[in-house]
Amino acid sequence: MAAACSERGQPSSTPPVAPSASSERPAAGDHRLTLKHNGLDRTYLLHAPAGYDPTRSPALVIALHFYPGTGSAMRELAGLDARADKDNVLVAYPDGQGGGFNALICCGSTDDVGFLDALTDHLVRTWHADPNRVFLTGISNGGDMSFRAAVESTGTFAAIGVVSGGYSGELTTADSYVPKSPVSVITFIGGQDRYASIFETGMRTWQRRLNCRPSPKASGVRGVTHTVAGCADGSEVSVYTLADMGHSWPGATAGQLAATSAGLSATDLMWDFFAAHPRKG
Numbered sequence: 001m002a003a004a005c006s007e008r009g010q011p012s013s014t015p016p017v018a019p020s021a022s023s024e025r026p027a028a029g030d031h032r033l034t035l036k037h038n039g040l041d042r043t044y045l046l047h048a049p050a051g052y053d054p055t056r057s058p059a060l061v062i063a064l065h066f067y068p069g070t071g072s073a074m075r076e077l078a079g080l081d082a083r084a085d086k087d088n089v090l091v092a093y094p095d096g097q098g099g100g101f102n103a104l105i106c107c108g109s110t111d112d113v114g115f116l117d118a119l120t121d122h123l124v125r126t127w128h129a130d131p132n133r134v135f136l137t138g139i140s141n142g143g144d145m146s147f148r149a150a151v152e153s154t155g156t157f158a159a160i161g162v163v164s165g166g167y168s169g170e171l172t173t174a175d176s177y178v179p180k181s182p183v184s185v186i187t188f189i190g191g192q193d194r195y196a197s198i199f200e201t202g203m204r205t206w207q208r209r210l211n212c213r214p215s216p217k218a219s220g221v222r223g224v225t226h227t228v229a230g231c232a233d234g235s236e237v238s239v240y241t242l243a244d245m246g247h248s249w250p251g252a253t254a255g256q257l258a259a260t261s262a263g264l265s266a267t268d269l270m271w272d273f274f275a276a277h278p279r280k281g
Contacts, residue, residue: 026127028052035122037115044094044119045071048127049085059089059133060123061274062116064142066257067107068099074142077255083271090129092119096141103144104169112145113152120156132279137161137270139249139257143187144169147202150183158279159184161270164193164247164257167202178209182235184277188266190245190259191223203239212237221263234280238273240264 024033031046052058061084065074071093075081084091094115100107116136123129136157138146143165150160160183171177185206189199207214211232219226223243230236242250242262251265252258 024126026052026054035115035119037118038111040097040110042094042097042115042119043071044092045075046093046123046127047075047081047084047091049088049090051085051088052090053088054128056088057128057130057133059087059135059274060092060120060127060129061089061135061137062092062094062119064094064101064136064138064145065096066139067096067101067141069096069141069256070099071095073256074139077139077249077252077257078137079252079254079267080137080271083267087271087275090123090127092123094119100141101138101145103141104148104167104171105141105144107141113149116145116149117153117156120153133158133274134279135159135161135274137163138165139163140165140247147172150185151177151179154180155279157183159186159274159277161185161266161273162187163249163266164188164190164195164199166195166199167206168198172202172205175209178206179233179235182231182233182280184235184237184273186238186240186270186273188240188242188250188269190248190250191241191243192246193248195247196241200241203237207231207237210235210237214239219264224263236277240266240269 028048034041075093080091097110102108102110102112136146143162146160147167212229214227214229217226225241227239248257248259250259250262
């Protein structure tokens with residue numbers, strides 16, 4: 001059940017990050033920033049698109065790394081910055097404490113739900129992100145953390161994108177452990193992932209509890225199945241299962257856990273999903 005704690009090592013390279021001024025000044029570019037939460041200095045990378053304009057209230061994507069990992073590793077793997085530049089979106093890459101997040105299975109005891117709420121609030125107030133278009137994505141431990149935040153951060157996230165992560169563990173045993181306001185989900189599961197059955201069971205449980213009705217959709221890719229479900233609370237669940245993929249990020253071209261030949265891009269598909277699913281009232 002240690003689904004979030006199985007990765008080894010660190011990526012071979014780290015994308016360059018321009019240092020920020022000591023006083024935080026919203027501007028285009030890559031920033032290494034710190035936010036104090038519960039007495040801890042929590043670090044994160046923030047990519048502001050080349051055309052960053054605070055008056056346009058950009059959407060915000062927060063991307064959570066695997067364990068053990070860093071925000072820099074997630075940035076390299078997910079390839080979100082290029083899409084952010086095109087669509088005027090802020091992307092934040094937090095660093096977990098001790099290389100991980102306190103998600104559903106592991107890691108640590110830090111109040112990461114509270115930290116993600118505080119980070120979102122800060123980026124809405126200081127960087128003028130649109131509070132109705134805040135999205136969360138992650139892989140493995142970061143994917144598990146995305147599910148936890150979707151349930152416990154009521155009203156913060158409009159949708160989550162989970163790659164090789166799941167809704168499982170002791171917290172999820174209660175039927176009441178579901179979002180109190182609509183949170184749409186897109187998720188990618190590798191059929192060769194040793195945790196695939198856990199992830200699939202978790203999605204069935206999530207959909208049952210929220211009274212979602214999945215139906216198959218054509219994926220257009222051999223070996224990939226796709227279902228889409230409308231749920232009673234107005235959210236939507238989109239599940240991609242890639243028969244030949246393991247514990248990876250489909251379509252990633254660089255970084256640890258990249259599955260370059262998966263036949264589809266999780267980044268592109270979740271980006272479009274997020275754009276179609278702003279927060280519901």
